[in-house]
Amino acid sequence: MGKEEQERDKGFNVKIQCPHCKKTYVIQEELLKSYKGEIVLPCPQCKGKIQIDIKGQTALEEGGTPSSPEKVQEVKPKKEEGQALKERIFKTLKDLPPMPQVAQKARKVLSDPNSSFTDLAKIIETDQGIVTRVLKMANSPYYGMSGNVSSVQHASVVLGTKTLMELLNLACSSEILDRNLEGYDLDAGDLWTHSLAVAHASQIIAKKVQPHLEQDAFSAGLIHDVGKIILDPYILERKEEFKSFVQDGKETFLLAEKEILGFDHAGLASEVCERWQIPEHIALSIRYHHDPEPSEGDHLSYIVHMADAIAIMSGIGAGIDGMLYRIHEKAMDHLRLSQEDLLEIMADVAQYVEKITQEL
Numbered sequence: 001m002g003k004e005e006q007e008r009d010k011g012f013n014v015k016i017q018c019p020h021c022k023k024t025y026v027i028q029e030e031l032l033k034s035y036k037g038e039i040v041l042p043c044p045q046c047k048g049k050i051q052i053d054i055k056g057q058t059a060l061e062e063g064g065t066p067s068s069p070e071k072v073q074e075v076k077p078k079k080e081e082g083q084a085l086k087e088r089i090f091k092t093l094k095d096l097p098p099m100p101q102v103a104q105k106a107r108k109v110l111s112d113p114n115s116s117f118t119d120l121a122k123i124i125e126t127d128q129g130i131v132t133r134v135l136k137m138a139n140s141p142y143y144g145m146s147g148n149v150s151s152v153q154h155a156s157v158v159l160g161t162k163t164l165m166e167l168l169n170l171a172c173s174s175e176i177l178d179r180n181l182e183g184y185d186l187d188a189g190d191l192w193t194h195s196l197a198v199a200h201a202s203q204i205i206a207k208k209v210q211p212h213l214e215q216d217a218f219s220a221g222l223i224h225d226v227g228k229i230i231l232d233p234y235i236l237e238r239k240e241e242f243k244s245f246v247q248d249g250k251e252t253f254l255l256a257e258k259e260i261l262g263f264d265h266a267g268l269a270s271e272v273c274e275r276w277q278i279p280e281h282i283a284l285s286i287r288y289h290h291d292p293e294p295s296e297g298d299h300l301s302y303i304v305h306m307a308d309a310i311a312i313m314s315g316i317g318a319g320i321d322g323m324l325y326r327i328h329e330k331a332m333d334h335l336r337l338s339q340e341d342l343l344e345i346m347a348d349v350a351q352y353v354e355k356i357t358q359e360l
Contacts, residue, residue, distance in 0.1 A: 016041075019237075020048035020088070048088050082262030086271075089230060093272070102127045103172045104277055110161055120161060121153035124168060133171035134164075142355045143167075166218055169199075170356075173222050176229065183235030183242075184228055184253075191229070193353050195222050197316040200352045201307035204345050209335050210299045220285045220304050223278075227269030227286075234261065252326070254290055266290050292328055302334045314346050316353060 017024045021043060041050045105123045109115045125131055131152055138149040138159060149155045156164045177195050180188040202221035206213040235242060238260055245256040257264040270287035274280070285300035289308055295301035309327045332338075 016050060016052060018043040018048060018050050049084065085234065085261060086263060086268065089234070089268070090271075090275075093230070093275070102130055103168055106165065106168055107279075110165060117153055117156040117161070120156055120164070121151070124152045124164075129175075130168070130171045133174065134167050137167045137170060137356075138164075162215065165215060169219050169222055170196075176226065177223075179229060181228060181232040183232040183239060186228075189357075191225060193357055194311055194316050195225060196353050196356055197311035197314060197349045198222070198224055198304065198307045201310045201345055201349045202303050204348060205303045205306055205335060205337070206300075208337070208341070210303070213300055213303065216279070216282055217300060217303050217307075219278075220282045220289075220300060221307050223269070223273070224286050224289045224304055224308065225265065225269070226272065227265030227267075230268060230272065231257070231261070231265050264290070290326075292331065292334075297334070299334075302328075302331055306331050306335055306337065310342060310345055310349060313342075314350055316349070 015024060023043060041052065042048075043050055102124060106120060109120050109123055112119075124134065134152060134155065135149060137143070138155040139146055143159060143163065145155075145158060149158065152164075155167070159167075173195065174192060178189055178192040180186070181191060184191075199218045199221035202217035203214055206217035210217075235257075241260050242253070242256050245251055245260065246253055254264050254266075266289055267287055270283045273283035273286055281298070281300055284295060284298060285304045288295040288298065288301040289304040292298065292301040292305045305328060309331075
């Protein structure tokens, strides 16, 4: 008996495809016969789970030739959800650029009363890409120093550490946030401008109600939606499910995330921030920025929530996620804001985003 006939006698092969990375594998049918119901195989390439329904499984001859037309049907592994999906996301989180460590190091330097402008400048200057963006922004007309800032240390002296930290946060986050997100129907730049709006609105509100939170509010507002970047490919592969869920206009996209994925972008972002070693109170405000009620009165959570609503009401980068955005009924009272305050903040935010985006 020839080698070719021996291979054929071993039985047909089954072709399966990982639903996550689309890698195709071939498995001998004989190996599957002892199983009943479903089996789960780990994808060697992306480590995602491939679920196979043995009852609906079909055999393909070596090379992919059908053994008989009536026996052939496509293997469609189930999509992961809940904790299983979240664990796979964290395993592949390396695909997302980490929040530059320079921002965290700079924050630690600023918290040290014995630190100097020189210490801060040395930290920032370890990343030349960030230095370039910081100097470009520092020399923009918005900050009133056009063409006069020649170094990071010079910027820290003439602008002050508070403004320099704001510039640093902008420089670090722009690399992450300026992307096209097809799952959320956001063009490149939409999430970035929305994040700018929320950051600035958060800063204004904090200055009015909790001045000591002003810088933290800016930082939290800037990265409050980073979870969307992480979830976007998973939203996209389930796009029809999401469209069906919200098509009648009665349900929010946020609820669709919870129902279809088992969690939402806010909760995921909070866990990612913890992995980035971002301060716990900032991660908390990101977790509850859609609904601050469970935060037990946390001021920063209410601030970012209100700022997010203001940005969406201003029509700045909301995307499909902005549909039916619900403002917490106690948010205005908690922050002691009036309707006049909201109008003033909206006008200020629109002007800020326009200037920053034009100058960058």
